[in-house]
Amino acid sequence: MRIADNIITRLVLFITIYLLFFPLLFSLKVERPKKVLNIDKNIAFQNLKIQTDLGPRIPGSIAHAKTRQFIQNQLIDHGWTVEAHHNHFNQKSIYNILAHLNNMDNYVLIGAHYDSRIYADRDPDVSKRSQPVPGANDGASGVAVLLELARVISSNQFYCSRNINLIFFDAEDNGNIDNWDWIMGSHVFADNLTVYPEYVIILDMIGDKDLDIYYEKHSSEKIREEIWEIGASLGYHDVFIPIEKYSIIDDHIPFINLGIEAIVIIDFDYPYWHTTLDTIDKVSADSLEKVGNTVLTWLCK
Numbered sequence: 631m632r633i634a635d636n637i638i639t640r641l642v643l644f645i646t647i648y649l650l651f652f653p654l655l656f657s658l659k660v661e662r663p664k665k666v667l668n669i670d671k672n673i674a675f676q677n678l679k680i681q682t683d684l685g686p687r688i689p690g691s692i693a694h695a696k697t698r699q700f701i702q703n704q705l706i707d708h709g710w711t712v713e714a715h716h717n718h719f720n721q722k723s724i725y726n727i728l729a730h731l732n733n734m735d736n737y738v739l740i741g742a743h744y745d746s747r748i749y750a751d752r753d754p755d756v757s758k759r760s761q762p763v764p765g766a767n768d769g770a771s772g773v774a775v776l777l778e779l780a781r782v783i784s785s786n787q788f789y790c791s792r793n794i795n796l797i798f799f800d801a802e803d804n805g806n807i808d809n810w811d812w813i814m815g816s817h818v819f820a821d822n823l824t825v826y827p828e829y830v831i832i833l834d835m836i837g838d839k840d841l842d843i844y845y846e847k848h849s850s851e852k853i854r855e856e857i858w859e860i861g862a863s864l865g866y867h868d869v870f871i872p873i874e875k876y877s878i879i880d881d882h883i884p885f886i887n888l889g890i891e892a893i894v895i896i897d898f899d900y901p902y903w904h905t906t907l908d909t910i911d912k913v914s915a916d917s918l919e920k921v922g923n924t925v926l927t928w929l930c931k
Contacts, residue, residue, distance in 0.1 A: 742772025743802030771837030837913035
């Protein structure tokens, strides 16, 4: 009888402790370990150089197709699932590239455009305005950082609580040209969304050696304030300037029109915009690093 009494006493004690502490265990939040993540500016710059070495990535060109293949190969090598989205907009073929590591629920979408402009219609040399834009900053810089984010994030998923998807837009940069328009790739992508992202961040013209990134007026105030504050905390006060300056038609607009919080991170004070002078000597690995680290810190905070 003493053995039975002892067993019953222990059982009652165990049940009491279980009932007291089990709800407490469930209420505790499991904190992810903190780790400082950084992009490699040299890898980002190499991503940019590969694109510019292919030549102008105007839609329908060989360089455009090779750039698309380069992006997909890099994403697959880094462990991302890649979806090639071929659609039409204004009777033009549009090739967007979507990449994800997990599912499409409660995700943040980070994007950039990979095409470059057909005509350098702002070139100071009038005789060159029918030539294509090299697009070292306007096109290649955003893609370069996105691919480096893909590499770092895939190797550090445990440290990033957000579900992150990447989108590489086609046909962003050819407005005011016959039979073309601005942001065609993002328009057709947004029109066909079935699951909306929580937030959208667009990177465009972020490689300028003299980098000044102001608030863009259409962009979500909440996200831009968070990201600019992170940029300042990383020591980039001179780069992320919390003052509104421009209203820009860019790939964030179709998402804003859907009611999604979206922003564009862009240095629009770029003197070589839409000229034949938008070449690799005008961009900086340091600028890519500053934007990449700021976005990465926001994603994995």
